[in-house]
Amino acid sequence: GENVEQHPSTLSVQEGDSAVIKCTYSDSASNYFPWYKQELGKGPQLIIDIRSNVGEKKDQRIAVTLNKTAKHFSLHITETQPEDSAVYFCAASKVSGGYNKLIFGAGTRLAVHP
Amino acid sequence: SQTIHQWPATLVQPVGSPLSLECTVEGTSNPNLYWYRQAAGRGLQLLFYSVGIGQISSEVPQNLSASRPQDRQFILSSKKLLLSDSGFYLCAWSAIQGSGNTIYFGEGSWLTVV
Numbered sequence: 001g002e003n004v005e006q007h008p009s010t011l012s013v014q015e016g017d018s019a020v021i022k023c024t025y026s027d028s029a030s031n032y033f034p035w036y037k038q039e040l041g042k043g044p045q046l047i048i049d050i051r052s053n054v055g056e057k058k059d060q061r062i063a064v065t066l067n068k069t070a071k072h073f074s075l076h077i078t079e080t081q082p083e084d085s086a087v088y089f090c091a092a093s094k095v096s097g098g099y100n101k102l103i104f105g106a107g108t109r110l111a112v113h114p
Numbered sequence: 115s116q117t118i119h120q121w122p123a124t125l126v127q128p129v130g131s132p133l134s135l136e137c138t139v140e141g142t143s144n145p146n147l148y149w150y151r152q153a154a155g156r157g158l159q160l161l162f163y164s165v166g167i168g169q170i171s172s173e174v175p176q177n178l179s180a181s182r183p184q185d186r187q188f189i190l191s192s193k194k195l196l197l198s199d200s201g202f203y204l205c206a207w208s209a210i211q212g213s214g215n216t217i218y219f220g221e222g223s224w225l226t227v228v
Contacts, residue, residue, distance in 0.1 A: 034216060043120075043204050043219035044158070089157065093217075100146060100208045100215055106157040 002027045004092050006105025014113055019077045021108045023090035026071070030092040033066060033073045034102075038087045047088075048075070080112045116141035120205045120220035127227055133178075133192040135223050137205030140186065145207040147188040148217065149180055152202040164188060165210065200227045 003026045013019050025033075031052040036044035050057045050064045050073065057064050063076040073092075077084055090105040120137045127133060139145050149161045160173045162180035170180050177196050181189045188205055205220040 032215075036219075041222075041224070043222045046216055046218065049216060100217060102160070102217055104158045 002030075002092075002101075002103050004090060004103045004105045006090050006108055008108060009106065010109045010111070012111045012113065013080055015080060015082060017080055019075075019080050019084070019110055019112075021075045021088055021090065021110075022072065023074070023092075023105050024070075024072050025092035025103070027092065027094065027103070028071065029094045030103075032093040032100075033064070034091050034093065035062075035064060035075050036089045036091070038089065038107075040086075044089060077110075080110075082112050082114055085110055085112045116207075116218070118205060118207055118218060118220040120223055122223060123221065124224040125226070127195050127225065129197055129227055130194045133190070133195050133199070133225070135190040135203055135205075135225075137188045137190075137220060138186055139188075139207045142186070142207070142209065144185060144210050146210050147182060147186075148206040148208075149178075149188065149190050150204040150206060150219075152204060152222075154201070158204065162190070195227045197227050200225055 006023045034049035035047050037047045038044040048059050048062050048064050050066050055066055061078045066073040087107045087109050089107050091102045093100055093102045117140045147164045150158045151161050152158050162172055164170050164182045167182055178192050203223045206217045208217045209215045
């Protein structure tokens with residue numbers, strides 16, 4: 001069945017370092033790949049997304065890359081700050097039966113230490 | 115701009131009691147609506163989705179049900195709660211047109227069944 005694997009499950013970095021989170025997906029029909037940041041006790045917030053016709057997208061300190069052939073996509077955070085500490089979820093999506101079917105990874109808990 | 119409201123934010127319910135969580139979306143028409151559940155420290159599991167009024171689809175068999183009495187209103191219910199129903203419940207919406215459209219989450223409802 002459809003599956004998204006996310007690694008690592010936990011990531012600890014020093015402030016100013018870079019953080020990379022990787023995901024792989026199984027359904028080759030997936031065409032949309034969002035990343036969400038979830039702070040404790042809150043709903044996930046979209047931070048960046050990429051569509052299957054694009055290989056890379058950047059928004060300030062955050063970038064996402066997509067390798068469709070290998071079915072991999074990654075989140076890159078540069079110059080990390082303590083406020084980047086949160087749980088990050090990747091997802092792979094396709095439209096199925098008229099709705100946007102989003103399959104989530106299990107999440108990565110990122111801790112940025114001052 | 116579009117906003118999503120979900121309530122109550124937290125609730126503690128005894129086993130066997132009923133449940134009603136409500137979600138409304140503002141600023142858009144005819145959205146796709148979703149209910150997700152997140153167990154403590156885990157990923158997001160899709161419970162129900164709706165592509166229109168009265169149209170509900172379930173992703174997993176369970177003790178819960180959903181209803182969509184109005185275009186921008188989505189309700190999650192149970193007649194008799196189980197301990198295993200405890201978790202963080204998230205309502206979400208996406209635009210109905212096109213493919214790969216972003217899903218936006220509400221702030222979530224913490225349910226503890228005791």
